[in-house]
Amino acid sequence: MNRTVYLDNNATTMVDPEVLDAMLPFLKEQYGNPSSMHDFGGDVARDVELARKQVADLLGADNDYEIVFTGGGTESDNFAILGTLAYFRDRRHIISSKVEHPAVLNLYRRLEREGYRASYVPVDRDGNLDMEFLKKSMDDDTAIVSIMHANNETGVIFPVEEIGALCRERSIPFHIDGVQAAGKIPIDVKKIQCDLYSISGHKFHAPKGMGVLYIRRGTRIRPLMYGGHQERGRRPGTENVPGIVATGKAAELALKNLPAEERVRALRDRLESGILARFSNVQLNGSKDARVPNTTNVGFEYIEGEAILLYLNEKGIAASSGSACSSGSLEPSHVLRAMGVPFTAAHGSIRFSLSRFTTEQEIDYTISVLPEIIDRLLEISPFWDSATKQCRPVNIQS
Amino acid sequence: MWDYTDKVKDLYKHPKNVGTIDNADAVGEVGSIVCGDALTLYLKIEDNIIKDAKFQTFGCGSAIASSSALTEMITGKTVDEAEKITNRDIVDYLGGLPEQKMHCSVMGREALEKALANWRGEEVASHEETEGEVICQCFGVTDPLIRKVIRENGLKTVEDVTNYTKAGGACGSCIHKIEDILTEELKRQPVAAGPEAKKGRLPLSNIKRMQLVEETISDVVRPILQKDGGNIELVDIDGRKVMVALRGACANCLVSDVTLKNLVQEKLREFVEDDIEVIEVR
Numbered sequence: 001m002n003r004t005v006y007l008d009n010n011a012t013t014m015v016d017p018e019v020l021d022a023m024l025p026f027l028k029e030q031y032g033n034p035s036s037m038h039d040f041g042g043d044v045a046r047d048v049e050l051a052r053k054q055v056a057d058l059l060g061a062d063n064d065y066e067i068v069f070t071g072g073g074t075e076s077d078n079f080a081i082l083g084t085l086a087y088f089r090d091r092r093h094i095i096s097s098k099v100e101h102p103a104v105l106n107l108y109r110r111l112e113r114e115g116y117r118a119s120y121v122p123v124d125r126d127g128n129l130d131m132e133f134l135k136k137s138m139d140d141d142t143a144i145v146s147i148m149h150a151n152n153e154t155g156v157i158f159p160v161e162e163i164g165a166l167c168r169e170r171s172i173p174f175h176i177d178g179v180q181a182a183g184k185i186p187i188d189v190k191k192i193q194c195d196l197y198s199i200s201g202h203k204f205h206a207p208k209g210m211g212v213l214y215i216r217r218g219t220r221i222r223p224l225m226y227g228g229h230q231e232r233g234r235r236p237g238t239e240n241v242p243g244i245v246a247t248g249k250a251a252e253l254a255l256k257n258l259p260a261e262e263r264v265r266a267l268r269d270r271l272e273s274g275i276l277a278r279f280s281n282v283q284l285n286g287s288k289d290a291r292v293p294n295t296t297n298v299g300f301e302y303i304e305g306e307a308i309l310l311y312l313n314e315k316g317i318a319a320s321s322g323s324a325c326s327s328g329s330l331e332p333s334h335v336l337r338a339m340g341v342p343f344t345a346a347h348g349s350i351r352f353s354l355s356r357f358t359t360e361q362e363i364d365y366t367i368s369v370l371p372e373i374i375d376r377l378l379e380i381s382p383f384w385d386s387a388t389k390q391c392r393p394v395n396i397q398s
Numbered sequence: 399m400w401d402y403t404d405k406v407k408d409l410y411k412h413p414k415n416v417g418t419i420d421n422a423d424a425v426g427e428v429g430s431i432v433c434g435d436a437l438t439l440y441l442k443i444e445d446n447i448i449k450d451a452k453f454q455t456f457g458c459g460s461a462i463a464s465s466s467a468l469t470e471m472i473t474g475k476t477v478d479e480a481e482k483i484t485n486r487d488i489v490d491y492l493g494g495l496p497e498q499k500m501h502c503s504v505m506g507r508e509a510l511e512k513a514l515a516n517w518r519g520e521e522v523a524s525h526e527e528t529e530g531e532v533i534c535q536c537f538g539v540t541d542p543l544i545r546k547v548i549r550e551n552g553l554k555t556v557e558d559v560t561n562y563t564k565a566g567g568a569c570g571s572c573i574h575k576i577e578d579i580l581t582e583e584l585k586r587q588p589v590a591a592g593p594e595a596k597k598g599r600l601p602l603s604n605i606k607r608m609q610l611v612e613e614t615i616s617d618v619v620r621p622i623l624q625k626d627g628g629n630i631e632l633v634d635i636d637g638r639k640v641m642v643a644l645r646g647a648c649a650n651c652l653v654s655d656v657t658l659k660n661l662v663q664e665k666l667r668e669f670v671e672d673d674i675e676v677i678e679v680r
């Protein structure tokens with residue numbers, strides 16, 4: 001195979017050719033400013049509004065004006081949380097989970113330093129939220145609950161409807177980081193009863209640097225930035241028209257292709273069961289049941305994740321790892337550690353994430369080259385005895 | 399993606415000397431599966447010469463490459479020669495490593511040290527007993543190791559120390575201790591001569607030696623003596639003999655001959671050359 005087998009779609013996705021076609025005119029002849037008082041800009045404004053409608057449909061929002069375009073998932077997360085806190089100044093308690101993306105977690109850490117009290121809901125071995133903990137943490141002082149819809153590392157889906165109901169009962173603003181859900185599972189913001197919902201274009205085949213924040217009608221929130229009237233003053237600045245048009249088109253295609261996610265699920269399951277059946281030193285990280293269809297996270301024991309990635313890369317396969325080495329930090333993924341995945345497997349965890357462009361041939365190729373890679377690394381490993389095909393006794397304190 | 403050199407890539411793709419040695423004369427084990435990298439080094443030693451070296455590692459690409467490089471570098475060397483290899487040498491052999499991966503080279507050097515201690519029959523028990531206080535609990539990094547790596551690589555910041563030893567890279571509760579060690583170590587280094595002074599251990603030219611002696615006396619020794627109201631004058635330098643005169647409070651001090659001469663000599667040996675001799679003139 002000479003083309004890259006791209007199995008890292010939770011990191012970013014390929015721009016769908018249809019999306020590219022849709023945005024190109026706005027980088028060329030249709031360069032008008034949507035705010036201008038002439039047809040040249042006015043026509044463009046209509047395309048921006050069409051994109052808003054396309055995104056509203058993907059999220060199940062009633063009103064187009066509930067959709068605000070931003071500069072990415074990170075910005076949407078920050079806007080949702082900081083904007084809410086700016087409104088509810090007297091509430092000093094914030095809730096999230098232990099397995100959020102850094103776009104939320106690092107913001108919470110910053111807020112803690114500024115004097116906020118933060119509760120982080122733990123997860124069990126399968127990555128499922130401790131709902132009792134969440135319920136007990138909520139109080140009159142709680143300014144916001146921010147929980148992700150699906151986890152980027154394991155694909156585990158959280159019970160957002162249940163959380164939505166709890167928050168609504170207590171009148172606590174509820175934000176969802178839905179970056180890893182968009183395009184993978186159906187989203188219905190009304191049914192969930194959330195106030196805020198963040199997504200990111202490049203995770204569903206739009207270009208990078210485009211995000212969306214859904215703001216339910218009537219939600220109290222202040223903008224992060226001040227400027228012109230664009231996005232109803234909630235996100236001022238001349239619009240990134242090509243990016244917005246692309247995000248709208250990608251949202252339309254994501255909704256249309258949702259049924260095709262079942263094909264992705266079948267491919268993912270094929271890869272997963274192929275791996276689990278072939279190796280004795282491997283375990284699945286994350287619940288098998290409540291998961292987005294495109295993600296599998298497997299932990300190879302006694303070998304190190306970055307080394308696996310480098311060897312996969314040699315074979316033209318792109319994946320990612322929660323190992324310490326590959327991330328540049330010195331600790332394995334906070335998600336796997338929160339789940340209590342033993343160190344023996346956390347350092348050797350590999351995430352494969354598929355997309356609707358993944359082919360059966362690519363999956364079979366991946367299954368076929370893995371044994372060579374894993375066996376080679378086991379042979380190098382001091383914790384594995386290749387002669388007996390067993391692990392050596394290791395002293396593991398965790 | 400890390401920016402690995404071609405040499406590193408070549409070595410993690412095709413590592414040399416992977417495996418174990420039956421009846422090895424020396425074995426050195428460092429790291430653990432918890433830390434995320436570990437290395438076991440096996441040596442065959444005959445007549446003080448390392449005849450064969452093999453390794454097994456649990457680690458990333460640069461750990462595999464560093465281990466492979468180490469085994470290639472020491473095979474055929476005498477034990478004394480091998481002992482002189484620093485983590486810097488491993489890095490140089492690899493044509494460089496990304497800063498955040500420097501700890502892989504340190505791990506190689508540590509494994510070698512342990513193996514040679516094992517060969518000499520020294521009992522290598524847990525870190526605490528033989529290697530001093532554990533500064534970083536998360537990665538089990540000791541005070542002497544941190545100091546050694548600071549000196550050998552001329553490290554300046556906590557971030558450097560983390561890159562080279564991993565200490566401080568997890569919970570961060572040891573960072574203030576690392577800062578204290580760094581402050582102490584930076585003070586020890588003569589400012590002008592810098593950490594490079596003794597590096598390489600090439601014989602010094604006369605001029606270079608004189609320069610280093612002068613710098614060490616003015617930057618390191620004199621401030622110590624001045625604290626107690628004393629002073630020192632550099633009278634002459636003849637080869638490795640350094641003639642000094644003690645002044646002020648020192649001059650009348652009866653113990654000067656023993657203590658102060660030793661202090662000056664120790665500092666000069668530390669920063670200039672191992673066989674400097676100090677002679678006191680009055």
Ligand SMILES: Cc1ncc(COP(=O)(O)O)c(C=O)c1O
Binds near residue numbers: 072151201
């Ligand atoms: C769950 C989650 N939230 C937020 C983000 C950040 O999105 P962006 O890269 O668009 O800023 C990501 C992307 O890595 C993500 O996976």
Ligand code: FES
Binds near residue numbers: 535566568569
């Ligand atoms: S004790 Fe050093 S990082 Fe935790």
